[in-house]
Amino acid sequence: MKPVLIKHLGQHKDQEVFIRGWLYNMRSSGKIIFLIVRDGTGLVQGVVVKKEIGEEIFKIARNITQESSLEIRGTAREEPRSPGGFEIQISSLKVLHLAEPYPISLKEHGVDFLAERRHLWLRTPRQSALIRIRSELEKSCRDFLHDRDFILADAPIITPTACEGTTNLFEIDYHGEKAYLSQSGQLYNEATAMALGRVYSFGPTFRAEKSKTRRHLMEFWMLEAEAAFIEFEENIRLQEELISFLVQQVLEKNKRDLDLLQRDPSTLANVAPPFPRMSYTEAVDFLKGRGVDFKWGDDFGAFDETIISRNFDLPVFIHRFPAGIKAFYMKCDEENPEVVLGADLLAPEGYGEIIGGGQRIEDLEILKERLLLHKLPLEDFEWYLDLRRYGSVPHSGFGLGLERLLAWVSGIDHVREAIPFPRMLYRMCP
RNA sequence: UCCUCGAUAGCUCAACGGUAGAGCAACCGGCUGUUAACCGGUAGGUUGUAGGUUCGAAUCCUACUCGGGGAGCCA
Known part of the structure; x- marks a missing residue:
C-alpha cells in the first residue's frame, strides 16, 4: 500500500x-x-x-x-x-x-531553551508553518521574476573587497589572502545585468555588525534583482507588484499555516499596488509634525521608521534620500542633485525596512568621483567601473530581505524564527 | 561598543533576610471520545560561578560567565 x-x-x-x-x-x-x-x-x-x-x-x-x-x-x-x-x-x-524521552514538551518554553534545541524545535507546528511559508515566498519570488524575463545569475559569496565599504564584514582566510563573506551581490548583479538584461540573485548574505535586535541576523537571505534600462519609477512599480504577489500567494497557499500562527489574513488581504510613498523630505516634515527632533540630512532610526510605518496599512516607500546617507553607487535626482533616486520599503506594523533599492549611476566620471568621496580604493572597483566603459545604460535594482518579509507576513515578533538555523550575535549552534 | 533586564527541579515559574515550593514533563496506577485531556501516587535541588555583608543569604553588595530585550548599523 x-x-x-x-x-x-x-x-x-x-x-x-x-x-x-x-x-x-x-x-x-x-x-x-x-x-x-x-x-x-x-x-x-x-x-x-x-x-x-x-x-x-x-x-x-x-x-x-x-x-x-x-x-x-x-x-x-x-x-x-x-x-x-x-x-x-x-x-x-x-x-x-522508540524515541528517548523528548526534551521539548508541549508546554511553554523559554527562547534560550528552544534556541539551543533548534534542530528539534523545528518539529513543532508553529515552526514548521513558518518554514513552509518561507518556502512559498522563495518559490514565488522566483516565479514572479521568471515571468518577467529575469534570469537567475547568482553572485559569489566569497568576495575580495567590501561591496559598499561601510559595514563590518566577516573575514576569511583565502589560501593566505584576506577575503570576505558577501554583504551584497549587487555589484555583481550589475555586471550580469549588462550581460543578460534582467537578472536576480538569491542567496545568503553576511553582516558582522554586532546587531542584537528582533530584526537582525548575522546571516540572512536576500533576493537581489537588477535590470538594465529600468529606471527609478519602473523599479518601484516592480517592487510593489512583487510584494503584492508574494503576499497574495501566501494568503492562497498557506491559509492553514497563517491560521496556525494566528495571523489575521485581513491585514494582508489589501496589500496591492500602489503603495504609499513619502519622499525623505516629506518624511522629515512628518516626523517634525509629530514632535520628533530631526535634522534634514540625518538617517532615520528604528524609532523614526516605526512612527512613519505605523501610519500606513500598506508597506510605504521612502524615497529620494540625501546622497550623504546612501551608498556610493546611487544616482542623483536631476531635479534635485542633493538627493538620490533610491527608495526603501518599510513594512507596516513596525517590522522595519524590507527592501532597499534604487537607480544606479551609469556615468563613469560621476561614479569615480563618488568612490573617491566615499574614500574607497578605485583599483578595487576597476572591474565595476568597466561596466560604465563598455555600453553603459540606465539601470536599477533592489534587495529584499527574506526573513524580515517573512516575519511581517507571518506576524512573528523576531526574525530568529524566520530561518531554519538562525545565526545571531551570541548564538550559532546548532 | 553602549543601555537595560535576567539566571531557583528536565521545563515554566513562586518563595521580597529566618526549614526551597507549585504546575507540567518523567516513573507507577485509574479512566471507551480525548483536544497543550483528566484523577491518584512516587521521585526529583551545591538556587549560574567566585567572593563579601550578616547570628542567618535564593533573597543584600562586588566581580565574572552565559543569555534576553533595545540602541547604533542595516535587509
Whole structure:
C-alpha cells in the first residue's frame, strides 16, 4: 500500500490508508488511545481501541513516546474533533523507532531553551508553518521574476573587497589572502545585468555588525534583482507588484499555516499596488509634525521608521534620500542633485525596512568621483567601473530581505524564527 | 561598543533576610471520545560561578560567565 501524506487525506475519505510519521502527542484512557501523528504536512489523530486491536498492540501503543517514528494503517474518516479534520481508525501500527524521552514538551518554553534545541524545535507546528511559508515566498519570488524575463545569475559569496565599504564584514582566510563573506551581490548583479538584461540573485548574505535586535541576523537571505534600462519609477512599480504577489500567494497557499500562527489574513488581504510613498523630505516634515527632533540630512532610526510605518496599512516607500546617507553607487535626482533616486520599503506594523533599492549611476566620471568621496580604493572597483566603459545604460535594482518579509507576513515578533538555523550575535549552534 | 533586564527541579515559574515550593514533563496506577485531556501516587535541588555583608543569604553588595530585550548599523 502506498503511503499517503496527511494533507492529502481528504482524497482518501473512508478508504484504507497508510501513514508514516512521528508521534506528536498522545491521550489515553483505559480502553482507547488517541495518537496525534505528524508527518510534516499536517496532524492527524489515530484512534486505537483495545477491543478491536487486541491486548498486545494496545499495550505497545500505550507506551509510544513523544516523537517516536511510526507507521499506521487504518480507515480515514472525517472527524471534526480531530486536528486536521480527519482521524484514522487504526487497524495496525508499527513503531519504527522508540524515541528517548523528548526534551521539548508541549508546554511553554523559554527562547534560550528552544534556541539551543533548534534542530528539534523545528518539529513543532508553529515552526514548521513558518518554514513552509518561507518556502512559498522563495518559490514565488522566483516565479514572479521568471515571468518577467529575469534570469537567475547568482553572485559569489566569497568576495575580495567590501561591496559598499561601510559595514563590518566577516573575514576569511583565502589560501593566505584576506577575503570576505558577501554583504551584497549587487555589484555583481550589475555586471550580469549588462550581460543578460534582467537578472536576480538569491542567496545568503553576511553582516558582522554586532546587531542584537528582533530584526537582525548575522546571516540572512536576500533576493537581489537588477535590470538594465529600468529606471527609478519602473523599479518601484516592480517592487510593489512583487510584494503584492508574494503576499497574495501566501494568503492562497498557506491559509492553514497563517491560521496556525494566528495571523489575521485581513491585514494582508489589501496589500496591492500602489503603495504609499513619502519622499525623505516629506518624511522629515512628518516626523517634525509629530514632535520628533530631526535634522534634514540625518538617517532615520528604528524609532523614526516605526512612527512613519505605523501610519500606513500598506508597506510605504521612502524615497529620494540625501546622497550623504546612501551608498556610493546611487544616482542623483536631476531635479534635485542633493538627493538620490533610491527608495526603501518599510513594512507596516513596525517590522522595519524590507527592501532597499534604487537607480544606479551609469556615468563613469560621476561614479569615480563618488568612490573617491566615499574614500574607497578605485583599483578595487576597476572591474565595476568597466561596466560604465563598455555600453553603459540606465539601470536599477533592489534587495529584499527574506526573513524580515517573512516575519511581517507571518506576524512573528523576531526574525530568529524566520530561518531554519538562525545565526545571531551570541548564538550559532546548532 | 553602549543601555537595560535576567539566571531557583528536565521545563515554566513562586518563595521580597529566618526549614526551597507549585504546575507540567518523567516513573507507577485509574479512566471507551480525548483536544497543550483528566484523577491518584512516587521521585526529583551545591538556587549560574567566585567572593563579601550578616547570628542567618535564593533573597543584600562586588566581580565574572552565559543569555534576553533595545540602541547604533542595516535587509
